[in-house]
Amino acid sequence: xxxxxxxxxxxxxxxxxxxxxxxxxxxxxxVLPAWEQWSQRQVRSQQLAIDINRLQQRYDALYETKAALxxxxxxxxxxxDNPFDETTLAQWMRSAGAEEPRIVREGAGRFEIEAVFxxxxxxxxxxxxxxxxxxxxxxxxxxxxxxxxxxxxKIRFRLAVLQxxxxxxxxE
Amino acid sequence: MAYSFIELRKKPLWPKGLERLWIGTAVVLVLMGVxxxxxxxxxxxxxxxxERRQAEKATLAAQLEQLRASIASMKDVASFARKxxxxxxxxxxxxxxxxxxxxDDTVLERFEWRKDGFVMQGTTSDVKQLEQKFATALSGRxxxxxxxxxxxxxxxxxxxxxERS
Numbered sequence: 001x002x003x004x005x006x007x008x009x010x011x012x013x014x015x016x017x018x019x020x021x022x023x024x025x026x027x028x029x030x031v032l033p034a035w036e037q038w039s040q041r042q043v044r045s046q047q048l049a050i051d052i053n054r055l056q057q058r059y060d061a062l063y064e065t066k067a068a069l070x071x072x073x074x075x076x077x078x079x080x081d082n083p084f085d086e087t088t089l090a091q092w093m094r095s096a097g098a099e100e101p102r103i104v105r106e107g108a109g110r111f112e113i114e115a116v117f118x119x120x121x122x123x124x125x126x127x128x129x130x131x132x133x134x135x136x137x138x139x140x141x142x143x144x145x146x147x148x149x150x151x152x153x154k155i156r157f158r159l160a161v162l163q164x165x166x167x168x169x170x171x172e
Numbered sequence: 173m174a175y176s177f178i179e180l181r182k183k184p185l186w187p188k189g190l191e192r193l194w195i196g197t198a199v200v201l202v203l204m205g206v207x208x209x210x211x212x213x214x215x216x217x218x219x220x221x222x223e224r225r226q227a228e229k230a231t232l233a234a235q236l237e238q239l240r241a242s243i244a245s246m247k248d249v250a251s252f253a254r255k256x257x258x259x260x261x262x263x264x265x266x267x268x269x270x271x272x273x274x275x276d277d278t279v280l281e282r283f284e285w286r287k288d289g290f291v292m293q294g295t296t297s298d299v300k301q302l303e304q305k306f307a308t309a310l311s312g313r314x315x316x317x318x319x320x321x322x323x324x325x326x327x328x329x330x331x332x333x334x335e336r337s
Contacts, residue, residue, distance in 0.1 A: 007309050015190050015193060016193070019193060019197045022201065023197065023200060025203075028206045030205070031207055034207075034208045035207075038215040038218065041215050041218040041219055042218055044222055045218050045225060049225060050231050051229055052225060052228055055233060058236060059232060059235060059236050059239065062236065062243065063239060065243060066239055069246045070246065072250065072266065073246045073249055073250045075251045076253045077198035080252075099268070120271055122270070124264055127261075127263070128306045130257075130260050131260070136202055136252070136256050137256075137260075138256050138259055138260060139259070139260045141285070143228065144284045145283040146282050147279075147281045149278065149284070162252075
């Protein structure tokens with residue numbers, strides 16, 4: 001009886017030890033590394049989802065800004081890219097109040113224009129209308145006015161056509 | 173011959189408690205194996221997801237960069253347009269201000285305006301008064317370089333006063 005009890009106690013102790021070793025080993029070499037790898041990837045994936053969300057929000061906000069800017073500056077970009085030609089400039093001058101405009105090319109993108117106006121105020125109107133021209137036209141510091149008849153002023157002035165880099169006006 | 177009716181009970185190899193312990197351990201080990209398989213399989217799925225998200229993030233970042241460049245270019249064009257418009261307005265104002273100074277009794281026949289000054293030619297009732305008016309009003313910006321007058325006709329040349337650097 002005593003031997004039996006001794007054997008049972010030994011078996012119990014040994015079993016408990018083996019169970020602990022088995023469970024501990026399985027946990028340390030099997031479950032924990034797999035869980036750690038899975039957990040790290042989950043965190044990375046979630047971080048990426050947050051980053052994408054943040055970028056998407058920023059993109060949406062900037063897209064709205066761009067759309068608003070496009071509304072305001074769409075025409076400006078077109079003006080920069082519009083091909084330039086003197087016939088169209090002369091037509092535009094006539095529509096802006098200049099009579100008999102004569103355009104002489106002075107150099108790359110620079111023109112001397114002679115036209116007849118009823119008064120300096122009409123010429124001033126043309127200068128104001130330069131903002132609505134199909135191109136960016138810059139008035140150079142050169143203006144000559146001659147009274148040729150009552151209500152008739154011959155005015156010579158110089159304009160520079162400013163265009164996007166790489167674009168040259170026709171006939172150059 | 174003596175008989176015993178009491179059956180001899182064999183001693184169990186494992187006591188009842190130990191048997192339960194080993195069954196429990198086996199169940200836990202199977203569960204652990206299943207969880208390892210789950211983690212491994214799901215980690216593969218998550219890795220594919222990470223790859224997709226990284227590609228999405230890179231695309232989005234590139235689009236954002238493009239959008240920023242486009243906005244910057246639009247702002248440049250807007251600022252350029254403002255600069256040109258302001259320059260034109262300023263130029264027009266410069267000679268417009270000069271013409272505004274011409275009194276009602278003066279008729280201009282010629283007016284030339286350049287960067288370095290301006291010339292006026294015409295008729296007036298009082299040349300000296302006209303000279304005085306322009307010299308006073310334009311003091312600091314222009315100086316009278318020459319003035320010729322005969323029988324009410326005049327020619328005046330003003331030069332731009334250079335700023336001292």
